[in-house]
Amino acid sequence: MNYYSLNMKAPNTTFKEAVVKGLAPDKGLYFPESITPLSKSFFNNIQDLSRHEIAFEAIKQFVSPDIPEKELKLIIEETLNFDFPIVPITQNISSLELFHGPTLAFKDVGARFMSRCLGYFNKDNNENITVLVATSGDTGGAVAHGFLGVKGVDVVILYPSGKVSDIQEKQLTTLGKNISALEVDGVFDDCQDMVKQAFLDKELTSVMQLTSANSINVARWLPQMFYYFFAYQDLSKQHKNIVFSVPSGNFGNICAGMMAQRLGLPIHHFIAANNSNNVVTNYLKTQKYEPQPAIATISNAMDVGNPSNFIRIEELFGKSFNELSTHLTSYSYSDEATKKALKRLYFDYNYIADPHGAVGFLAAEDYLKTNPNAHCVVLETAHPAKFLDIVEETIRENIELPAQLDKVMKKKKKSLKMATYHDLKYFLLNR
Ligand SMILES: *Cc1c(COP(=O)(O)O)cnc(C)c1O
Secondary structure, three states, X not given: OEEEEOOOOXXXXXXXXXXXXXXXXXXXXXXXXXXXXXXXXXXXXXHHOOHHHHHHHHHHHHHOOOOOHHHHHHHHHHHOOOOOOEEEXXXXXXXXXXXXOOOOEOHHHHHHHHHHHHXXXXXXXOOOEEEEEEOOOHHHHHHHHHHOOOOOEEEEEEEEOOOOOHHHHHHHHOOOOOEEEEEEOOOHHHHHHHHHHHHHOHHHHOOOEEEOOOOOOHHHHHHHHHHHHHHHHHHOOOOOOEEEEEEOOOOHHHHHHHHHHHOOOOOOEEEEEEOOOOHHHHHHHHOOOOOOOOOOOOOHHHOOOOOOOHHHHHHHOOOOHHHHHHHEEEEEOOHHHXXXXXXXXXXXXXXXXXXXXXXXHHHHHHHHHXXXXXXEEEEEOEOHHHHHHHHHHHHOOOOOOOXXXXXXXXXXOOOEEEOOHHXXXXXXXXX
């Protein structure tokens, strides 16, 4: 598969180049040149397929021929080595739990898949690729774990000192090996600025291959299609009109769902569930797309004022507002409403959600008011223990730490303090 830049000012390129570069030279996001629907027999027989077989069929055309089929099968096996259970909440709402991976957030799947693609592409090179990422919390942990021990790839993560949770910091700083954690004296935007400066610094890029690992990278974005296929496999016998409610920040996850639909997966509708960062909710009301500075909320992985993948969604629907609005509904909720939902989920339905999942649940409820025949699947994107303080304080109950977290909390933090871009550059050049 070849990919084109959505800015239209860069040459088309292969999957391999798109993964290694991340962003096109004209700063556009890469998008596949074609999307060929899967066969009828695939969907008719989906009940008989393993999850690995489903994932293989879903992603094959997008990575071929750069990754041979045998290698792709191995990558999928290593990526998907945990469960994606569906838990019923009400008669019309189920939770698709995407948090059973090593860092307890759905980003594990994309990070693990991308790391293994990069490892494969770089296996015969003497020079390591360096993945440089800034994180406000969740991305860093998933990337660190996803890339741990992958040959040919070094990972450098910048995070704002004192601004990520204890759990998140431990997930970033206790791994060692090919993962370095840099603790920046500043806020997330300072980390992000340092990363951007590094990508533009010719003195660095002439001596090392730098790449990023956020959802603009096609190898992190596309494997998120798998969740939607898995849910369909589980639910299609009992339910018709399957609707996905997706807690959204950069809109990478929901956009992957729309790719799955384009492959022929019978998805009835999408709901973008947002916190107070409501650019897309407003867009669907007013037809005006107006990015805003991000607002801090308790569902902080969705605190995005200008979702980077929205341009891919527009491309998928031929830039037609009418097309898009027949497939997508969006609701937005305050922190107060989110906390009330956390309480109701616990006390009425005996389900402990995290704040992102709670926003998704609220959106599903609102959608069902006017579409009572749908079955809504809420993508539960993080384990509640990752947002321990807010969840425990809201439901007044202690949450048990899953084994993954318990282990990491006992390890010793290792990080290097950075104050300026010069510190970062010195570090990168003298590793
Ligand atoms: C990253 C993240 C999101 C938002 O996903 P996007 O693909 O950026 O829309 C939602 N919930 C959690 C827990 C996350 O970590």
